[in-house]
Amino acid sequence: MRYVYRALTLLGGYRAQRVMGAATLVGLAATVAIGLFVVPPDASQGDVQRLMYVHVPAAWVAYLSFGVVFVASIAYLKTGRVQWDRVASSSAEIGVSFTTLTIVLGSLWGRPVWGTWWTWDPRLTTTAVLLLIYVGYLSLRKVADNPIRRARWSAVVGVVGFIDVPIVHMSVVWWRSLHQQATVLRPGEPTIAGSMLATLMLAFVAFSLAYGYLMAVRMRVGRLEDRSSLPVSELSTPRARRPRPVESPIDGAVGGVIDGALDGAVAKASPRHA
Amino acid sequence: MHDVGYVAAGYAVTLVTLAAYRWRLAVRSRRARRYVSTSTGRATTGAAGRD
Numbered sequence: 001m002r003y004v005y006r007a008l009t010l011l012g013g014y015r016a017q018r019v020m021g022a023a024t025l026v027g028l029a030a031t032v033a034i035g036l037f038v039v040p041p042d043a044s045q046g047d048v049q050r051l052m053y054v055h056v057p058a059a060w061v062a063y064l065s066f067g068v069v070f071v072a073s074i075a076y077l078k079t080g081r082v083q084w085d086r087v088a089s090s091s092a093e094i095g096v097s098f099t100t101l102t103i104v105l106g107s108l109w110g111r112p113v114w115g116t117w118w119t120w121d122p123r124l125t126t127t128a129v130l131l132l133i134y135v136g137y138l139s140l141r142k143v144a145d146n147p148i149r150r151a152r153w154s155a156v157v158g159v160v161g162f163i164d165v166p167i168v169h170m171s172v173v174w175w176r177s178l179h180q181q182a183t184v185l186r187p188g189e190p191t192i193a194g195s196m197l198a199t200l201m202l203a204f205v206a207f208s209l210a211y212g213y214l215m216a217v218r219m220r221v222g223r224l225e226d227r228s229s230l231p232v233s234e235l236s237t238p239r240a241r242r243p244r245p246v247e248s249p250i251d252g253a254v255g256g257v258i259d260g261a262l263d264g265a266v267a268k269a270s271p272r273h274a
Numbered sequence: 275m276h277d278v279g280y281v282a283a284g285y286a287v288t289l290v291t292l293a294a295y296r297w298r299l300a301v302r303s304r305r306a307r308r309y310v311s312t313s314t315g316r317a318t319t320g321a322a323g324r325d
Binding site for chain 1: 277285287291292296305307310313
């Protein structure tokens, strides 16, 4: 786990961030150019099928984001290190953006093909539930009154909420659905033409890069916001001299100064509070 | 021709969403950095392990 977090930290470096930002721009520009002007239109749907090159990768990034929330939440519950909470909250925020984007793009695709902006189809409904779960996750983070409790509660939601991701993916198999079956992430060969598949793969790479880039930036913002939420007296204290966060063994209330976001360690219980 | 409008709207929504989120992060970063540097008198980048 330590090495995974170290790798994430390296990705958050300024140089890595700039390279990733440039690669994201190039990838997205190539996706737009090829998706709109190079690859041929679909035989039955025509030009509107070109929305696949943004709709499907947006859904993929949403799955990826919530997968990262799931792993980071387990890591937080196991280690108590606040960095994992920051990874989870950053990824959840990005996941909510991409899930919203997926729904909007699906709606734009559904109108000309299905004749409706929205229908209570299993895939659409489970995706809406997924969005609500992670909007709830972010709301929970706003209402929890201390950082340790906030991190623990949201980690539990981050683990439990992930159950909906395989349900969303399998909904078109398990229930009768208006939504088409999976074309790439399915058993057997993909069911689309080679040039379309290549464009879709390019879009997957571009959107994954966008996720990596936004994660790196969001993690940096998270560190700054954690610092800015400290009392001024603590901000000017060198990190090594700051008191460790202490949680009361009685009711989970926090005693002392909450600073887990900065030194990355959460004290389990203090003799002072026993 | 009508379909092209949906496609153009979809691609525009995608790019605008990504750009808007990146801009929002820049605003949040600037605000937090300003608060920290005003409070401590030192500039900060938010880089891991440095502040």
